[in-house]
Amino acid sequence: MNEKPSNGIKGLKHWRYDLGAGLQVALVSLPLSLGIAIASGAPPVAGVVSAIIAGLVFPFLGGAYVTISGPAAGLAPALLSGMLLLGGGDLAAGYPLVLVAICLTGLVQILLAFVNAGRFAIFLPVTVVEAMLAAIGIMIILKQVPPLLGDLSPVAPTTLDSIAKLPETLTRIEPTVFFIGALCLFLMFFLNATRRVWMRRIPPPLFVAMLGLVLAVVLGLEEPYLIVMPENVLEGGITVPAFGEVFNRPELWVSMLIVVITLTLIDGIESLATIAAVDKIDPYQRKSDPNVTLRAMGVSNVASSLAGGLTIIPGGVKSRVNIDAGGRTLWANFYNAIFLIVFLLLATDLISMIPLAAIAAILIYVGWRLCEYRVFSKTYAIGRDQMLIFLVTIAAILLTDLLWGILIGMAAEILMLAYLLTPSFRAVLTGRLAFVQSLELIGRNLASLFRNPVIKVHADQRDGRPHYEISLGSLVCFNLLPFDKLLQNLPSDAALTVIVTESGRIVDHTAMEYLHQLQEQALREGRPFELRGLEHYYQFTQHSLSARMHDAALVRREARLSARAEQMAAFARSHGLEFDPATSAVLDAHGFTYLRRGDLKQERNVLTGEYRGHDIRLFDYSHTAAPDHYVEHRHTVAIITPPSGVTPLPDLVLAPGHYLKRYLVDYQEHDAPVDIDYPEGYRVYTREDRSLPAAERLLGYVQRHPGVYVEVRSGALLVFRPDRELEDPESMEGLLEVIDAAMSPSVQHSTSA
Known part of the structure; x- marks a missing residue:
């Protein structure tokens, strides 16, 4: 139970977990791969081919553990621009040429991996990377509005052209297509937002694609509005890279270089960012190797291009599906590929009946998750300086292209830092600083950014x-x-x-x-x-x-307290606790499962001190988790450490429903004893059987406060309510009542006596 699963031959013993996860990943991967290929301007089958190649190659090269690789929506705008650039505006002519660029990109990635270039990613400002993803989301949405409405006119070459084309697109609405597209779009948002587990048993992308297929048949949707699939995948579904044409046309070489640099930069940035994010939600807390992963992606891209596939990178959405389905090793990638092969061979006719509008709805939702309002609010919370760089980078990408936009974003970061370090011009005007001295100081400050x-x-x-x-x-x-x-x-x-x-x-x-x-x-x-x-x-x-x-x-300078901080400060005063309103990063000293997963973990409004003989730490906690990098989960959490005279409880977890089940990998789940009245749905997890009696001591507490999550680790207790966000003072008192259950019976007796 405490073993960390390994890749390779040793990982095959986890096949039951990886096989089931691979199937669920394939059900999500199929519609996403089709949509990404369409958004890239490539034949739909190219997306499935690249997902299959990724699954067959990645498990044998390693570098990660639960990360699922394949085509990604983030590369779709770059591939589309590359096809238009290399093909002179003709997607059909540009597709074989962009396959050459993908192959060269893979070779460059292999070379970069051998020189340990993964570490150079820290040069890129985090805000510029996040702005790039947000801009990609906007570009995906703009490109998918026409097919959602039923407009089959040629794709606009630039983002500005896409915006300019929207009024014309509105005049070409096909009511039947728009009905299917609008319904599918609504369901993508609704099913992904609902908390009803039974409504998400079928992955939303698969459900939307199936619903679109049924509606297309019932409403008699015409063939031009449906996905086009080859009758024979092996004969008509594989396009060979046009190496000869590139070699014989020197006028393409500069454009080819631009496409390769763009794909290498975006592919590398997104790959490294994704594996880092997925590592933070890996239940076994394993650490991926960036350079090995980069090399694996390089080999996968070369193989994919030779088979007519798209660029391959790790995917956050599919990786999260893999973890939630119980996947343990990279073999889940392999099983995902096998299932996709089966789908491709047996269900090609069904796939060709899926309407483009349904796929557009899936992609618009994916694009929205990259650029939704919470992306902007999160950046603004970090600082106005970052917000300005964020907006400049997005605008630059939309007005130019991805490569120039990233470079402009980095230049904006340099200018922002230089401005912040520049002394006020008032110092020159008032004579406190000579003009020449101010110039020298600016020069030294600029140099310090790179020293x-x-x-x-x-x-x-x-x-x-x-x-x-x-x-x-x-x-x-x-x-x-x-x-x-x-x-x-x-x-x-x-x-x-x-x-x-x-x-x-x-x-x-x-x-x-x-x-x-x-x-x-x-x-x-x-x-x-x-x-x-x-x-x-x-x-x-x-x-x-x-x-x-x-x-x-x-x-x-003393900061003004927010209304929430004032509330927490009043609670601290009434209970004799210390209060600190500052926001700081959370460090999980006890190793709590709940605190060790996710990203951007912060605590604010922290109350510390002694309460009823126990050391407590009560705070407002927030974190994010892949693939929803910008969705902040907030809860009020209490951590209680008993005094030396109290016998500590053994490690255990009491969880409502299946909350965090996939992450409690070093615990064993027990059925609640029939003679003990646990609230409905509660699960008991322990690390050894002798911990069960200790779990029974917490029964009264969870009966009085149904819905609480209680975790004991290294003698300390963590408690919060997953179904609530920030607690009011009365509810915080309820959290601290767990102290009564934490004390051993003998200590409770002596205390009351």
Whole structure:
């Protein structure tokens, strides 16, 4: 039960889990792959072919564990632009040429993997990457509006052309097609939002595709509005890359280079970001190897292009489906490919009856998840500086293309950092600073953005292990690489103290995220880590990962409390607790299953102190999880640590329904004893059978507060309500009542006496 599943031959013993997960992934992958190919301007079968190639190649090359690879919507706009560019506006002519670009992209990725280029991804500002994904979402939506409405006119070559074409598209609405498309679009949003489990037993993309097929047959939809599939996949479904044409036409070489650079950049960025996000929801907390994954994607892209398929990258949506279905190793990719082959051979006629409008509805939903309003609100919460870079990057991508937009976004990041570090012109006007001195200062500040941030490294021995104290200056995305390289060369068990010194001027959002990941990694590995010096930096917003500047005067400024903070502060005063309104990153010292999954984990409005003889920590907790990177889940959580005189409870979990079942991999599930009246649907999980009597001690608490999730780990208790967000004071009192159940009977008796 405590074993972490491995890939390769050893992983085959988990075939029961991976086979079932592979089937569920295939049911989601089929409509998505068809849609991604259509959005890319390629034949629909190309998407399925590339998903099959990915499943047959990735498990044998490794690099990840539960990540499912295949064609991705994020590459569709780049592929479509590449086909139009190489084909001179003709998609049919551009398709064999873009296959050459995909093959060359794969070769470049293999080369980059061998030179360990995965680490260079930290150069890219996080906000620019997220803006790229948001822009891709907008582009997907704009491109799919015409087929949703029934407009079969040629695809617009640019985003501005797509916008300009919308009024004309509205005049070409086909009522029957629009009815199917609108209904499918509504169901995509409704089924993905509903909390009724029975309504999501069939994956929403598959359900929408099947419904579209039925409506197309019932309403007699004409053939031009349906997916086109070859009668024989092996004879008419595989297009060979046009290597000869590219070699004989030198005028294509510059355009080919642009397409290859664009695909390599976007493919690499999205691949590395996805595997990092999926690792954080892996129930076994395994860590993927970015360079091995990059090499695997390179080989997959070469193989896919030779078979007429699209670019291949790890997919967040399919990976989440795999985890939720119980997949344990990369063999789930392989079984997914086998099922897709079966579908392709036996159900081609059915696939060709799916309306394009239904596929457009699926893609519009995928695009919306990339650019929905919560994407913007999350960025704004991090800081107005990041919001400006975010909007500039999106606008640049929509007005130019993906490659130029990313470069403009990075330039905007440099200009923003330079502006923040530039002294006020008032200092020149008032004579406090000479004009020449101000120019020199601007030059030094700009240079510091790219200079090695490491000032000093002091090594010694503490508690029998090597200890390194690293002093840093300004730390931003553009100078993270030397710091990262230094850390890679240190002993893996070394203790670290990172000091952000007052000689530094700024720590940007990307650097803050890097430091937080460093803290989490050290905690997982069980080695001491301390981060000091940030208390002297002014935090742009209350977000734990917002940028910080060195400004002692602003640090001392007292912030106004929000209404929620005032409520928590009043609760703290009435119970004799300490209160801290600041937002900080959550570090899971006890190893709670609930706290160790997900991303962007933050705590704010933290109450600490002694309550009824126990040490408590009560706080508002938020996190995100792949593939919904921008959906913030919020709950009020209480962590209780009993005093030394109380016998601690053994590790166990009481969960309402199947909550977190897929993540409780080191626990054993028990049926609730028939003679014990647990609330309906409650599940009991323990790490050893002797823990069951301890679970019974919590019975009274869960009866009084049905719906609570209780987890005991390393003697500490975590409790919250999954069906609620932030608790009011009365409900917080209810959370803390778990203390009565946590005390051993003997201690309870002596206390009452």
